[in-house]
Amino acid sequence: MSDSQDAGRSVTLGLMCGGNGKVEDAQVALDDAIEAGYSFMVTQLVRYPRAGGKGSGASSSRSSSGGVVSAAVPEGLTHSDLVLRDLQNANCFVGIIGDWLDLAYSGAQVGGEDVKHSAAELKRELEWAIYLGLPAVLLNSLPDSASALAHLAMLTVDSFHTIQLQFRNLWVRLSVDSNEDLRKFATFLTLAAPVSSFVGVLLELTPELPDAGMLARWRGEPVRGVLVPTSLFVKNKAGYPVLLRAHQAFVKSMIEIGAQIIVQTTDGTPASEAAAYAEYVEHLASTMEPSPVGGYEDELQAPLQPLQDNLESTTYETFERDAPKYKLYRKAVRRALADLPDNLSVPGQEPKAPYVVMVLGGGRGPLVAASLAAAVEAGRAIKVYCVEKNPSALLTLQMRAEAEWGGLVEVIGSDMRAWQPTELADIIVSELLGSFGDNELSPECLDGAQRLLKPGGISIPASYTSYAAPISAHKLHTELQRTTSSSPSVEINMQTPYVVYFSNVHVLDAPLPVFTFDHPNADIAAGGMADNTRFTSLSFTLPHDATIHGFAGYFDCVLYKDVVMSINPESHTPDMYSWFPIYFPILEPIHGKAGEPVELHIWRKTTTSKVWYEWAFTSPVPTRVHNPKGTSSHIGL
Numbered sequence: 001m002s003d004s005q006d007a008g009r010s011v012t013l014g015l016m017c018g019g020n021g022k023v024e025d026a027q028v029a030l031d032d033a034i035e036a037g038y039s040f041m042v043t044q045l046v047r048y049p050r051a052g053g054k055g056s057g058a059s060s061s062r063s064s065s066g067g068v069v070s071a072a073v074p075e076g077l078t079h080s081d082l083v084l085r086d087l088q089n090a091n092c093f094v095g096i097i098g099d100w101l102d103l104a105y106s107g108a109q110v111g112g113e114d115v116k117h118s119a120a121e122l123k124r125e126l127e128w129a130i131y132l133g134l135p136a137v138l139l140n141s142l143p144d145s146a147s148a149l150a151h152l153a154m155l156t157v158d159s160f161h162t163i164q165l166q167f168r169n170l171w172v173r174l175s176v177d178s179n180e181d182l183r184k185f186a187t188f189l190t191l192a193a194p195v196s197s198f199v200g201v202l203l204e205l206t207p208e209l210p211d212a213g214m215l216a217r218w219r220g221e222p223v224r225g226v227l228v229p230t231s232l233f234v235k236n237k238a239g240y241p242v243l244l245r246a247h248q249a250f251v252k253s254m255i256e257i258g259a260q261i262i263v264q265t266t267d268g269t270p271a272s273e274a275a276a277y278a279e280y281v282e283h284l285a286s287t288m289e290p291s292p293v294g295g296y297e298d299e300l301q302a303p304l305q306p307l308q309d310n311l312e313s314t315t316y317e318t319f320e321r322d323a324p325k326y327k328l329y330r331k332a333v334r335r336a337l338a339d340l341p342d343n344l345s346v347p348g349q350e351p352k353a354p355y356v357v358m359v360l361g362g363g364r365g366p367l368v369a370a371s372l373a374a375a376v377e378a379g380r381a382i383k384v385y386c387v388e389k390n391p392s393a394l395l396t397l398q399m400r401a402e403a404e405w406g407g408l409v410e411v412i413g414s415d416m417r418a419w420q421p422t423e424l425a426d427i428i429v430s431e432l433l434g435s436f437g438d439n440e441l442s443p444e445c446l447d448g449a450q451r452l453l454k455p456g457g458i459s460i461p462a463s464y465t466s467y468a469a470p471i472s473a474h475k476l477h478t479e480l481q482r483t484t485s486s487s488p489s490v491e492i493n494m495q496t497p498y499v500v501y502f503s504n505v506h507v508l509d510a511p512l513p514v515f516t517f518d519h520p521n522a523d524i525a526a527g528g529m530a531d532n533t534r535f536t537s538l539s540f541t542l543p544h545d546a547t548i549h550g551f552a553g554y555f556d557c558v559l560y561k562d563v564v565m566s567i568n569p570e571s572h573t574p575d576m577y578s579w580f581p582i583y584f585p586i587l588e589p590i591h592g593k594a595g596e597p598v599e600l601h602i603w604r605k606t607t608t609s610k611v612w613y614e615w616a617f618t619s620p621v622p623t624r625v626h627n628p629k630g631t632s633s634h635i636g637l
């Protein structure tokens with residue numbers, strides 16, 4: 001498969017000839033398509049209707065090859081039936097399953113002969129596709145009735161199981177403007193749950209695109225391909241085919257989530273005449289912004305545990321490249337120092353004591369450097385204690401203290417909760433935040449370190465708040481169904497939060513605040529105990545019918561007064577990339593209707609050795625309480 005080589009994004013291009021992907025000689029057609037700039041073809045698997053195609057949504061343009069079709073279903077495929085056979089490049093074909101298969105039998109036919117034959121036929125076509133080594137097959141439509149959908153799902157699951165899941169992809173063709181298609185697809189995915197990770201969408205564009213809300217919904221669906229009929233192209237001044245602005249924008253958004261683009265020519269147009277469309281789509285992709293995360297979109301990562309584990313040098317290095325974050329810290333320290341009385345010593349007068357700044361969890365020292373620079377800017381004298389428990393990072397800190405920081409910084413190798421200082425701090429500076437704010441145990445660490453701060457002293461950050469919003473994210477959810485040696489249990493996977501850069505994800509409502517933590521902690525300041533357990537219930541509204549696969553988590557953080565950093569999409573600090581959102585899955589996706597409330601409940605629980613979250617939805621459908629007692633996921637104290 002050849003990808004676009006230009007800057008911007010890469011896109012894989014496919015070609016479908018005519019309404020039904022019918023070609024005379026597949027090998028010749030593929031050679032022509034490759035010559036024209038495509039990497040693969042979507043073609044019929046089998047040559048012609050065999051049993052009348054009733055109810056499967058088959059239209060004459062999609063399923064007929066002409067001639068009267070016999071009502072009798074033959075026993076098996078014969079050589080002359082096959083469009084795809086003896087392929088040299090099998091991985092360059094997506095095979096269309098025969099529309100004539102009566103997958104959508106009506107109730108009246110239950111138990112009838114046709115049904116049995118259809119099941120056998122489907123299995124034979126799938127087996128043939130596997131024998132050939134095709135990467136995917138395409139179902140041209142989903143049936144309308146619930147019973148027919150159920151039957152199709154049963155057949156699909158049955159076939160996949162019989163063929164032992166060697167088959168990697170079943171594409172279903174849906175129309176971009178059809179609410180009904182989306183509804184049927186959601187039902188089909190539920191019914192075919194055991195194999196839903198193999199099911200993807202081939203999304204057919206229409207001349208009139210639906211409204212932005214409907215288009216956004218596709219962002220959360222497993223769109224593997226976008227079918228663009230050549231009839232949607234118009235000629236530009238130079239006579240080349242181009243797409244109208246709305247189609248362009250949508251095609252780009254689908255390329256962004258990794259969809260392949262399949263150009264569909266009109267009946268009778270040979271592959272060799274489709275080159276201009278391929279050039280155009282490649283050009284479109286080349287004008288897009290490159291991926292900001294170098295291909296790490298939708299990759300699920302276990303959250304860091306900087307308290308329990310020791311971070312590696314490369315992790316610190318990645319943090320340190322995030323200039324906007326350290327700029328904000330520098331600004332916050334500068335403002336905080338500027339709010340304290342001037343303490344610069346004047347020659348001839350009694351020297352004044354420097355302010356004591358403690359950097360807690362110093363890593364390799366970027367917050368020390370930011371604090372020293374802020375002191376110069378604010379015109380205040382400071383002395384810095386840098387506390388770090390990672391023995392390897394300490395070596396870097398000690399080297400920097402000697403070589404760069406001119407005796408102003410004392411490095412302390414200790415857990416901040418245990419260190420006994422010789423003097424107290426005017427300001428403590430820390431960055432112990434995770435994607436969900438408190439999930440790297442900043443509250444517990446800073447509470448333990450609060451005794452290092454003078455009464456009335458300043459904590460940077462002053463507070464942080466987590467946010468949550470329900471999401472549709474079929475791709476992330478099915479990813480968790482795959483078990484590996486490091487994550488052997490689906491039950492555990494689905495009750496564990498993951499850090500992930502969202503791409504093939506649709507956020508269903510604006511994020512709402514979850515938990516807030518303030519520092520210094522008023523309870524401790526008043527001589528009491530800190531209570532970092534929390535519970536909150538949130539209520540969202542579905543903008544349209546949707547499948548919910550869990551919720552997204554974000555945070556924002558007040559460093560000092562109006563100096564705020566945020567990864568909440570509503571207020572995200574520009575260009576700050578240290579934190580991706582966090583995804584909390586649910587075991588079974590739930591479905592809701594437009595306008596229905598989504599009720600989400602989240603608990604933060606603690607013991608002396610660990611912290612964990614539990615979560616549940618009660619609407620539109622109740623789910624179980626996930627991660628009880630932290631048995632699937634917790635953060636070690």
Ligand SMILES: C[S@@+](CC[C@H](N)C(=O)[O-])C[C@H]1O[C@@H](n2cnc3c(N)ncnc32)[C@H](O)[C@@H]1O
Nearest residue numbers: 306307319361362363388389390414415416445
């Ligand atoms: C998220 S990193 C930030 C490091 C650095 N401030 C930066 O911005 O690159 C958190 C650091 O705090 C350290 N840390 C976490 N908990 C700590 C504790 N209880 N005592 C001392 N250091 C701790 C970790 O080892 C890690 O170096």
